[in-house]
Amino acid sequence: MTKQSLVRNEELPVAVVSPAAIAEAFPHLSYPPPRSPGYLRCKRPERRLDLATAGRGNSWIESIKIQSPTHVKSSSTSSASAMSAARDAEYDSWVRMHPSALSNFEEVMTTAKGKQVVMFLDYDGTLSPIVEDPDRAFMSDEMREAVKEVASHFPTAIVSGRCTEKVSSFVKLPELYYAGSHGMDIKGPEEGTQHSKVNVCKSLEDIVKSIPGSRVENNKFCLSVHFRCVEEKKWNLLADLVKLVIMDYPKLKLTYGRKVLEIRPSIKWDKGKALEFLLESLGFDGYNNVFPLYIGDDCTDEDAFEVLRDREQGFGIIVSKIAKETKASFSLREPAECGDVNFSAQHAMQAQRSIAGKQKLICPCACTGSSTFGATNKKYVLQFQSHGSAA
């Protein structure tokens, strides 16, 4: 077992940086975030599948492949390494526009200094790795501990496409707020939606039987039709069958995420609305000393990034290993880094309090390993020590 301490390194500069100074020193932190370079720029992806064009065009498939790439084995080693080098170069260029939230964590927290941080976390692909079986997308104990720690310092909400019951059974932290079905579990949908959904769910379950690998997941106010395990040549057929089913339900709309088709009520409700609703419900609306951080990986999280960007409040952080158009300001490569950010956020707040009180701080949480956060020319060094040794 280990314990850790957060100490101020006396040899390091301690200047308190104002947001204006940060904006000058770190142009990538300015709002709104700079646009991606031209070759990455595209119209905001229209995620809603248009029923009128059922069966025509593959643009949605291309978009899905970009959002959720599958690792393809190349027959030739040289072409595989050329493709990998091109992807790396594209990612390097993208990450300059959306810098790592981990490497820039001190700047993020400096901007948040004196404000009430509110943490919003997507589930799949953010807190849990993407896996083939949606019923087995478990989060690790380390991640749970990281989220628990951050929630002990800041109001924390899980915002998921899954139903509240399911996502909370995965997260297993009753102290959190949950916004399931893309936020619709916070506030119930209109009368009648439930009845339609039961019929649609049954019809969808009937059709997926004809497409091997596909499956329906009932997310209470939304339905997911998964096709991660369906061969690509059947994707269009599956989408057409799904479109046929929901054609009779004008109050439902069809959208898509990471190898998933999502059927939801046509009401204007998304993760951005859920974020606004939660901020308001928690009593944080209308205060400019509130600093929401929203971490997510999917195109559905873009609605929340957009809200933060439009409000010029807090930061959106995208979890992605590949370059993609986003409204987020920062990035993380994978869910594991999200745990590091959660830990860093609460450590940084503890550091601010500790330094204000001129006292050394011993973090209550148990972590393994050793690390620093921020670069060594920055203010704080996070020291991990063996249990019982001097701080």
Ligand SMILES: O=P(O)(O)OC[C@H]1O[C@H](O[C@H]2O[C@H](CO)[C@@H](O)[C@H](O)[C@H]2O)[C@H](O)[C@@H](O)[C@@H]1O
């Ligand atoms: O908003 P989220 O919490 O990210 O939920 C969005 C969808 O996530 C789940 O599907 C995704 O993760 C699965 C497990 O890793 C993966 O198999 C699937 O391909 C992904 O799309 C969930 O099962 C869906 O119901 C959610 O709508």
